[in-house]
Amino acid sequence: MPVRSSRFVRQGLAGFVASVLTAPLVVSAAGAATPSLSGEKAAFPPFDVTTFAGQLFWLAITFGALYWLMSTIALPRVGAILDERATTIARDLDNAAQMQAKAEATALAYETALTEARKNAQGIAQAARDTSTKASDARRHTVEGELAAKLAQAEATIAATKTSAMTNVRGLGSEVAVAIVTKLTGQTPSATEASEAVDQVLARG
Amino acid sequence: MAAGVGIDPISQFQIKPIIGLRPFGLDLSFSNASLFMVFAVGVISAIMIYGSSQRAVVPGRLQSLAEITYEFVASTVTGVMGREGMKFFPLVFSLFMFVLTANLLGMIPGSFTVTSHIIVTTGLAVLVISVVLIYGIAKHGSHFFGLFVPSGAPAWLIPFMVLIEVVSFASRPISLALRLFGNMLAGHIGLKVFGGFVVMLTAQVSIFTVLAPLPMILAIALTALEFLVAFLQAYVFAILACVYLNDALHPGH
Numbered sequence: 487m488p489v490r491s492s493r494f495v496r497q498g499l500a501g502f503v504a505s506v507l508t509a510p511l512v513v514s515a516a517g518a519a520t521p522s523l524s525g526e527k528a529a530f531p532p533f534d535v536t537t538f539a540g541q542l543f544w545l546a547i548t549f550g551a552l553y554w555l556m557s558t559i560a561l562p563r564v565g566a567i568l569d570e571r572a573t574t575i576a577r578d579l580d581n582a583a584q585m586q587a588k589a590e591a592t593a594l595a596y597e598t599a600l601t602e603a604r605k606n607a608q609g610i611a612q613a614a615r616d617t618s619t620k621a622s623d624a625r626r627h628t629v630e631g632e633l634a635a636k637l638a639q640a641e642a643t644i645a646a647t648k649t650s651a652m653t654n655v656r657g658l659g660s661e662v663a664v665a666i667v668t669k670l671t672g673q674t675p676s677a678t679e680a681s682e683a684v685d686q687v688l689a690r691g
Numbered sequence: 692m693a694a695g696v697g698i699d700p701i702s703q704f705q706i707k708p709i710i711g712l713r714p715f716g717l718d719l720s721f722s723n724a725s726l727f728m729v730f731a732v733g734v735i736s737a738i739m740i741y742g743s744s745q746r747a748v749v750p751g752r753l754q755s756l757a758e759i760t761y762e763f764v765a766s767t768v769t770g771v772m773g774r775e776g777m778k779f780f781p782l783v784f785s786l787f788m789f790v791l792t793a794n795l796l797g798m799i800p801g802s803f804t805v806t807s808h809i810i811v812t813t814g815l816a817v818l819v820i821s822v823v824l825i826y827g828i829a830k831h832g833s834h835f836f837g838l839f840v841p842s843g844a845p846a847w848l849i850p851f852m853v854l855i856e857v858v859s860f861a862s863r864p865i866s867l868a869l870r871l872f873g874n875m876l877a878g879h880i881g882l883k884v885f886g887g888f889v890v891m892l893t894a895q896v897s898i899f900t901v902l903a904p905l906p907m908i909l910a911i912a913l914t915a916l917e918f919l920v921a922f923l924q925a926y927v928f929a930i931l932a933c934v935y936l937n938d939a940l941h942p943g944h
Contacts, residue, residue, distance in 0.1 A: 530701065530704075531701065531704035531705050531706055531808070532704055532807060532808045532809050532810075532872070532876060533809070534706065536718060537706040537718070537722070537724075537808075537810070538810045539717050539718055539719060540706075540708075540712075540717075540718050540719045540720050540721075540722060540724075540725070541706070541722075541724055541725070541808060541810045541811055541814075542810060542811075542814050543717075543719045544719075544721065544722075544724070544725035544728055544729075545728060545810075545811055545814045545815075546814070548725070548728035548729055548731070548732045549728075549732075549785065549789060549814075549815070549818075551732055552731075552732045552735060552736075552785050552788070552789055553781060553782065553785045555732070555735075555736050555739075555740065556735075556739065556781050556784055556785050556788070557781035557785075559739075559740050560736070560739035560740045560743060560757070561739070561761065561780065561781055561784060563740075563743045563746070564739065564743045564757050564758060564761045565761070566746075567743060567746055567747075567748075567750075567754070567758065568758060568761065568762070570746075570748065571748055574748060
């Protein structure tokens with residue numbers, strides 16, 4: 487708060503001092519006319535007119551000095567101290583608020599970075615999982631294909647072996663039949679007869 | 692100071708010249724009253740000037756006192772007159788501190804109460820009113836006298852209203868001076884009277900000596916009351932000065 491005694495106040499004070507310095511003349515004249523208010527005894531001190539001039543005189547001097555000391559030295563200084571403290575506190579509060587805002591921004595940035603990194607990590611893990619699944623699937627498919635081919639080959643081999651074995655068995659059967667008939671009847675049946683008979687038996691069989 | 696056993700509550704107000712000074716036949720002697728005026732200015736300066744000389748951001752005790760009084764008076768001034776009232780701040784501050792310190796110095800036993808003399812309180816009241824008049828007329832010219840003309844009154848009532856307003860304005864310095872003077876005078880007389888009763892009752896041992904504690908208790912209670920009055924009257928003086936100065940700032944009714 488700026489403390490500046492206005493021109494008018496100073497004028498008022500000057501007027502006061504002037505009136506005070508002239509007042510004793512009037513007052514002392516009145517005092518001379520009425521020496522004391524209560525007659526023969528000494529006047530009641532606060533109403534003793536003879537002391538008025540001196541009191542006003544010294545009041546003007548002391549109060550003037552006080553006004554001068556306060557308005558030029560004390561009050562501007564105390565006002566400056568209070569202003570300085572107010573600005574210091576305001577500045578410190580501002581600084582603190584800025585620091586806090588900065589800290590909050592940093593924390594926010596850290597949080598976003600963290601979530602992003604977490605998302606990235608999940609993506610990478612997913613991609614790795616996908617590729618590995620795909621690779622293993624492909625390998626399984628090829629292995630399965632190879633196995634199926636081998637199985638089919640094996641089955642074909644078995645079938646061929648079986649048919650050849652079966653023809654061998656028929657040939658052997660008809661020869662055995664010829665031999666048995668020859669031994670039993672002495673007659674040798676023709677190969678065709680024997681093989682037909684074997685076929686009949688096999689067909690029944 | 693009771694002479695003998697009697698009560699003399701008046702002698703405490705006696706003006707005793709210390710250094711005789713009589714130019715042009717005027718008695719301008721430096722008296723005990725002048726001495727206590729100087730004491731008051733010294734005490735205020737010690738608090739306000741020495742107290743603030745450190746200019747500490749974190750104040751010490753004396754600087755705190757200086758700051759508290761500053762802020763107290765400043766809030767009173769701005770509360771009554773607003774921000775522009777701060778141009779009267781040094782005046783109101785000086786008045787408040789002078790009256791308060793003079794009142795409180797008067798509470799020291801055996802000291803002199805400057806404000807118990809009607810001429811001193813009248814001097815301060817006249818100072819306030821002359822500042823109001825000089826500032827009001829210099830700032831607002833004849834417009835200042837609009838203070839005495841209430842707005843919205845019927846025309847035939849205006850003369851009476853102006854008369855009443857002038858009388859009420861003229862009675863301001865009288866009430867301002869008499870209030871402070873009467874309070875300080877009566878309080879100090881009361882203290883002396885009750886103190887004198889204690890002395891009277893205990894001076895000669897009799898059956899009535901048993902009653903001595905009664906005025907003693909009253910004197911103690913009165914002392915507490917007087918401290919309150921010392922502050923309150925200084926505050927009332929300052930706030931009324933603010934109210935009157937506000938009229939000089941804003942003479943509109």
